[in-house]
Amino acid sequence: MIKEIYITDYNCVTPLGFDLESNWKALLEGKSGVALHKVIDNQEAFFVSKIDDEKLEYEFTRHFNNSDFTRLEKLFLLSLKPLVEKHQISAETAFILSTTKGNISLLKNQEALPESVFLYNLAQKVADFFGFKTKPIVVSNACVSGVMAISIGKNMIQAGKYKDAFVIAGDEISEFVISGFNSFQAIGTEICKPYDKNRNGINLGEATAAVYVTSTPSENEKLRFKVLGDSAINDANHISGPSRTGDGLFLSVQNAMKEAKVSSEQIDFISAHGTATIYNDEMEAIAFNRMDLQNVPLNSLKAYYGHCLGASGLLESIISMESALNNTLIPSKNFEETGISQSLNIIKENQLSEIKYILKTASGFGGCNAAIVLEKC
Known part of the structure; x- marks a missing residue:
């Protein structure tokens, strides 16, 4: 295999x-x-x-x-x-x-x-x-x-x-x-x-x-990221509302990181879903805290691009990889005062940072959640 x-x-x-x-x-x-x-x-x-x-x-x-x-x-x-x-x-x-x-x-x-x-x-x-x-x-x-x-x-x-x-x-x-x-x-x-x-x-x-x-990148590739782990879990909570306990996202992240053999301490950056609705934002905060990821720099790109539905996860993964290549964290635009019950390390300004391991997550209607772990090579 x-x-x-x-x-x-x-x-x-x-x-x-x-x-x-x-x-x-x-x-x-x-x-x-x-x-x-x-x-x-x-x-x-x-x-x-x-x-x-x-x-x-x-x-x-x-x-x-x-x-x-x-x-x-x-x-x-x-x-x-x-x-x-x-x-x-x-x-x-x-x-x-x-x-x-x-x-x-x-x-x-x-x-x-x-x-x-x-x-x-x-x-x-x-x-x-x-x-x-x-x-x-x-x-x-x-x-x-x-x-x-x-x-x-x-x-x-x-x-x-x-x-x-x-x-x-x-x-x-x-x-x-x-x-x-x-x-x-x-x-x-x-x-x-x-x-x-x-x-x-x-x-x-x-x-x-x-x-x-x-699976076979050529030697002259300008960029190279391994897809180390992935998972998709449906929490079956509600037709449109996310789980209040963050179960689906928590399990998706847990499974993806387990396959990737990467610990919470190794994750350098989280590209989150971040829709700016109270239930989604709160659910993510709970799930990331359950995974001990609350100190990892995190952003949402929704204030730049809006929520692009089926394109959002792929687009945001691309921008995450570009961030890693340029060793630059992009801020979560318009974030000023915390509106979630559990702490997250939300990026507030452009900052230089060495990024090797990326966690990208997404959540959606019907209780669906997904996560992938990427490694810059």
Whole structure:
């Protein structure tokens, strides 16, 4: 059985930029992609993180001639293109797509179901464009999808099913998603404040992200991270509310760290879910304290990108790895005063730090939780 699995390349497309470099520069400068946008006709504007349509069309036409794609599909193609240009696709290469809602916006004013609204058809369309030879794998498990997609790539390669994998994740702002979260009265009236006493709700966001996963990295790879351990646990607590005891997240982190053979003292940085809702933030604080991780530097990127649903876990994993490469911790934007019952070491400003072991976590509706441990090589 193959033991060591690596991530050796990545890219992302977000409101902060159409490539990794522009995203990292914006984060260092403390910029947020969250702003007021009109999403639903006859309703007020919402604070969301949304990619500019004119910039998207400009970037897409600059790279592609084919226009027969939905807005989300264009974002997927832009995020994946730099990776497939550098890494060969073979008959043993997996294509894994993570999304929560996919092309859900196509359903508006439609009498019949468009083919691309089915997640498998969406994945197949993107896979066919780049010439993948294997059947696509779709991961759609609420907001843990992006983290789970990395785990599935790792486990599939370790089991000998594939030699390598391209993992992509994405979701877009849509009337359907906004309406759903608004029905929970969960959407904030300002840029969100994860873990802060004065939080007032989440911001939704959109992005696509892509990573290349392999068991045989070449010697000239610019970056190399081992995926040491992973786990996904469902606490079956509630259709939308997280466990008050943090059981699902606690067990996910415990299992991932056990497989990785890494102790709490060795974790250098936690990229948390941090949605800026009181129940999520509190649950995470409880789970991390149960694992004796309360002193580890931690951030949430939701005030920069919003909550990008199925893309959030993969996007935040990418930014975590970029932080490790640059030995720089990015602050949890807008955090000022603790609004959780148990202490966490929440990062408040850019700071230099040696980062070797990363813990990335995610939680979502239906009681789902996931965690992975990454090691910088």
